Amino acid sequence: MQNVLIIGGGIAGVEAAIYYRKEGFEVELISDRPYVFIYPIAIWIPVGTSTFDNVAFPLEKLSRRHGFKLTIDRVTSINAKQRAITLEKGGERKTDHLVIATGASKMKHAGIEHTLSICGIPEQSVQLKEKIDALIAKGSGKIAFGFGGNPNDPSGVRGGPGFELFFNLHHHLKKLGIRDRFEMTFFAPMPQPGARMGPKALTLMETLFKRNRFATRYGKKIARFEENGVVFEDESRLESDLTMFIPAGDGQPFIKESDLPLNPAGFIRINEFCEIIGVQGWYAIGDASALEGPDWKAKQGHIAEVMARNAAHNSALAWGFKSGEKKSYRDHLNILCVMDMGNGAGFVYRDDKKALLIPMPIIGHWLKIGWGWYYKMSKMGYIPRIPGM
Ligand SMILES: Cc1cc2nc3c(=O)[nH]c(=O)nc-3n(C[C@H](O)[C@H](O)[C@H](O)COP(=O)(O)OP(=O)(O)OC[C@H]3O[C@@H](n4cnc5c(N)ncnc54)[C@H](O)[C@@H]3O)c2cc1C
Structure with missing residues (x-):
């Protein structure tokens, strides 16, 4: 039976493991976390309407159910020419059939340690809850939420979860009857954050922002973060007791150091069938890959899943498990x-x-x-x- 190695146990990697099994492959999934973190529902952890354990789903359960091998280890390097990956604990592994689903890293900003992100490492969602609870206990304060850009690949920009948590926090404070005691400001370097959702969405967001008395700081580049606020390129300041900031996605360092073909942001270049350009039998899916398509394209969970299913289908064709046409992710953008x-x-x-x-x-x-x-x-x-x- 043909073996496939899948690296990354997020939304893309899990879908790939399930669908490669369905296509008849022997699958080994390598993940540095023992759980799939269901990011779209993580927005409720900081406001206490969900818990970490509800959002982090054990990979072990999925591996037993679908019959794939699970290895908890971290990939530290990839060498496409040698057709090899290196694991922190497991050493070098050679493979002719690899699926890379290791997601994205984040852009680096000066003073980022003064912020917490809802899109960062899962533990930060719990730290955000602790910080919000402490602010509520204090009784008043200034709250700043924002997201950043990546000029090398705007498809990695993630603003939606920032807006979602912002609205959820507003609702949480309102329910407690203390919303009036908090200043809430949204900031972003682009003049119209959320523009890729389209003009109608922007108008509606403006109305909601006014109705809920949210302030904005748009169109100014972020110079750095400090303990108590955000400093912009013109040295103007936004005071904050809690700064939630989502840096834009960027290529993972170990991917950037590899010999894989990459776009300027460090995402893996693939064709429409998720095959890595010039590396036969290797695929990249989800946030780790460089999407091609319209200007408004965005990296999302359902796109990651389409890519995973297509990679499994296209692999099954390549290994002669079935016949048919290859499937492209671009029609689903x-x-x-x-x-x-x-x-x-x-x-x-x-x-x-x-x-x-x-x-x-x-x-x-x-x-x-x-x-x-x-x-x-x-x-x-x-x-x-x-x-x-
Ligand atoms: C807060 C939030 C809310 C979102 N809401 C939505 C939404 O409502 N709708 C939507 O469609 N999309 C949403 N998204 C986007 C969606 O979650 C992502 O597009 C999706 O998670 C991408 O899946 P992925 O598997 O490519 O990456 P990830 O989910 O990031 O998974 C990557 C996995 O690889 C593992 N990994 C990384 N490096 C290594 C390594 N070196 N070795 C081994 N394993 C490694 C990580 O531990 C992780 O498990 C949201 C994202 C966030 C952050």
């Missing part, structure tokens, strides 16, 4: 997100033809909670999958 606000959500959709943000009071929030449950149940095979989800 869209932005699709239920942007949660704590007491409702906005349904965001963008493709080449339309751009929508439809408000969904109350039900939208429950839809997103339902999606988290659906993710776990369907990955475990306890419920059938809904096509396209």
Whole structure:
């Protein structure tokens, strides 16, 4: 039986492990974490409406259910010419069939240690909760949320979860009856953060920001972060007792140091079938890969899953397990997100033809909670999958 090595146990790696098994491959998944962190539902950890254990789903359970081998170890280097990877504990491994699903690293900013991110290492979601709880106990304060850019690859910019947590925190403070005692400001270097969701979404966001008395600092580059605030390029300051900041995605250092073909940001160059350019039998999927497509393209969980399923299908064709046409991820590029606000959500959709943000009071929030449950149940095979989800 043909073996495949998958590195990275996130949304892309898990989907790949499940689908390569379905296609009849022997699979080994190597992850530096023993769980898949379901990032889209992590936004509720800092406000106490979910817990770390609810968001971190054990990979061991998935490996038993789908019959793949799980190895907890960290990949420290990749050499495509030698067709080898090196593991921190396990040493060198040679493979003709590799799927790279190790996600993205983050842009470096001066003073980043004074910030916490909802999109960083999973433990930061818990640290954010502790910081928010301490601020609530203090009774008042200044809160600054923001996200940054990556001029080398805007598809790695992630603002949605920042907005989601911002709205959730507002709702949390309101429920406690203390919202008036906090100044809440959103900052970003671009003049219109969220513009890739389309013009209607921007207008609606403006209305919601005014209604909820959120201040903004847009269009100024971030010079550095300090203990009590953000300093912009013109040396103006935003005072803050809690700074939540999402740096844009960037290539992982061990990928940048490899001989893989990379785009200027350090993401792995692939063709539309997720095959790494010039490295036969090796694939890259999810946030680790360089997406090609329209200007508004964004790295998202459902795109990562389409890429994983396509890689499994295309591998099965290449190894003669079945016949048919190769599948391309490019036809599936869209932005699709239920942007949660704590007491409702906005349904965001963008493709080449339309751009929508439809408000969904109350039900939208429950839809997103339902999606988290659906993710776990369907990955475990306890419920059938809904096509396209
Ligand atoms: C807070 C948040 C909210 C989001 N909300 C949405 C949403 O509502 N809808 C949506 O579609 N998308 C959303 N996204 C985006 C989505 O979560 C990502 O696109 C998706 O997680 C990408 O999956 P991935 O497997 O490529 O990367 P990741 O999920 O980052 O997984 C990478 C995995 O690789 C492992 N790894 C990394 N380096 C190594 C190494 N050297 N050795 C071994 N293992 C390694 C990591 O531990 C991790 O498990 C959100 C993202 C965040 C952060």
